Amino acid sequence: MEKYLFLSLLLLVFGCNNKTVKEDVTINIKPNIVLIVVDDQGYADFDPFENKSADISTPNMSRIANAGMVFTQAYTTAPVCSPSRAGLITGKNQFRWDKHASWGPGLPDSVKTIAEYLKEAGYATSRVGKNDLGQKFHRNDVREYPLNHGYDEFLGFSAHAHDYWLNSKKIKDRTPDPYGTSALLGPLMHNMGEKSYDEGYLTDIFTDEAIDFIKRKKDTPFFLTLAYNSVHHLIHQVPQKYLEKFDVKPIANYDPDSLVAFDKQETGSYAAYYDKYSRLGAIQDEDLRKYYLANLNCLDDNIGRVLDVLKSENLEGNTIIIYVSDNGGTPLNGANNAPLTAGKYSIWEGGIRVPMAIRWPGKIEGGRVEDNYVSALDIMPTLLEASGVQLDDNTIDGISLLEPEKERLLVWKWQKTWAVRKGDWKLTNTNENSWKGRPSNLYIKPIVNDLTLKLFDLNNDPGERVNLADKYPDKVVALETAYTNWMKENIGKY
Numbered sequence: 001m002e003k004y005l006f007l008s009l010l011l012l013v014f015g016c017n018n019k020t021v022k023e024d025v026t027i028n029i030k031p032n033i034v035l036i037v038v039d040d041q042g043y044a045d046f047d048p049f050e051n052k053s054a055d056i057s058t059p060n061m062s063r064i065a066n067a068g069m070v071f072t073q074a075y076t077t078a079p080v081c082s083p084s085r086a087g088l089i090t091g092k093n094q095f096r097w098d099k100h101a102s103w104g105p106g107l108p109d110s111v112k113t114i115a116e117y118l119k120e121a122g123y124a125t126s127r128v129g130k131n132d133l134g135q136k137f138h139r140n141d142v143r144e145y146p147l148n149h150g151y152d153e154f155l156g157f158s159a160h161a162h163d164y165w166l167n168s169k170k171i172k173d174r175t176p177d178p179y180g181t182s183a184l185l186g187p188l189m190h191n192m193g194e195k196s197y198d199e200g201y202l203t204d205i206f207t208d209e210a211i212d213f214i215k216r217k218k219d220t221p222f223f224l225t226l227a228y229n230s231v232h233h234l235i236h237q238v239p240q241k242y243l244e245k246f247d248v249k250p251i252a253n254y255d256p257d258s259l260v261a262f263d264k265q266e267t268g269s270y271a272a273y274y275d276k277y278s279r280l281g282a283i284q285d286e287d288l289r290k291y292y293l294a295n296l297n298c299l300d301d302n303i304g305r306v307l308d309v310l311k312s313e314n315l316e317g318n319t320i321i322i323y324v325s326d327n328g329g330t331p332l333n334g335a336n337n338a339p340l341t342a343g344k345y346s347i348w349e350g351g352i353r354v355p356m357a358i359r360w361p362g363k364i365e366g367g368r369v370e371d372n373y374v375s376a377l378d379i380m381p382t383l384l385e386a387s388g389v390q391l392d393d394n395t396i397d398g399i400s401l402l403e404p405e406k407e408r409l410l411v412w413k414w415q416k417t418w419a420v421r422k423g424d425w426k427l428t429n430t431n432e433n434s435w436k437g438r439p440s441n442l443y444i445k446p447i448v449n450d451l452t453l454k455l456f457d458l459n460n461d462p463g464e465r466v467n468l469a470d471k472y473p474d475k476v477v478a479l480e481t482a483y484t485n486w487m488k489e490n491i492g493k494y
Helices: 002-014 019-027 059-066 081-090 114-120 169-174 202-216 240-245 270-277 285-312 376-386 473-490
Strands: 032-038 069-071 124-131 153-158 188-190 193-195 222-227 319-325 356-359 368-370 409-414 417-422 425-428 454-457
Touching: 032 285, 032 376, 059 285, 059 319, 059 356, 081 114, 081 376, 114 124, 114 222, 114 376, 124 202, 153 202, 202 222, 202 285, 240 285, 285 319, 319 376, 409 473, 417 473, 425 473, 454 473
Parallel strands: 032 222, 032 319, 069 368, 124 153, 124 222
Antiparallel strands: 069 356, 153 188, 188 193, 319 356, 409 417, 417 425, 425 454
């Protein structure tokens, strides 16, 4: 490998005992980075957590945590994918520029991404999987497209979701509505074109592409964002061996010729199929959980494949891996967020507190547990510091994951709701917002469903079951003031 040959030549020229030369050369070796982002994983559905759900097994996710550190109080910046991912890749609360705190924050030209920083520093960059910033879907000529915000390569889709099985041009041509924001099927976007797959399962395809990138770029520092759409709907779409493992029957894939006409189309729409299977009804609670576990197990196996190739290519000693879910588990896919209240679509803890772990050889000892709260905002400044890259922006909201602040102020804004945390205390006006029908039987219902102010001591009550607003009115005033002041100082600067 070129960088190691270069090191060897330098050592031969200057002598093996020349300590100064060794140190100078070593400093210039930047770590590889693999950022794994998964979709809608439940808080309790993560093996490294002590209080995990009894029915799950994610040994490969545990491999990351056991060799590094797991965060028990990691937050995303929003309870849904698009704004959460905008915050993650920029290190900034996305409502800084999206004052309505909507589903579609987009990505302003003035806001720099992790990939742009690392590309400027000489990294080979690739994004594989889901690309979703809430605007301008299915297009490659916009700022939101990965090749236009720092990635050299991209294979995946720009939308909320994609069918796991139907990834071919043939099915796209037969489908009256192939380009939904969630109900999406057909070829994947590939750099400035597309790539059709007549066969293959999407989670496997993404892993194959990630492994190919790692092998091609192993001789140069690389940054890989591997953004799986698992375990997002359609949750029932899983390879047969996993369905058998969890004793659940396959459901027929979408076929436009076999469905009843919809919206005056001559053949059935994919949107109708997606809607039918992305809520409880056609699938009931017990089977929904089984499909979820099967999907999660397949995801974990694929993560294991990525870890194995890093080891076989002798890269794991110089590769940072970060694992994170984009938001809390959804009430609609069988995820378990216990002991947290609610889930995706709301800023109760179940919507914004997520599984997260980091493996950093030589910097973090294995088996560490960090109980102080951190944020997905912290991923960018942590990775840039690890790579020796200087931030050129003083409005970054993230800090180092290795130095969490116990009295740090975190704020959230999601449509008409908001929340603020400082220390153990959280104040919020959030309501239930389970959306799209009844939630699964694993859903922990909030204690109240309105926009009144609610105060919680998260140290003693992580499930937000006891509202202390009346008991501590001074704390309510202090936190509300802190939130209001942050908003006044930071919103609308872009």
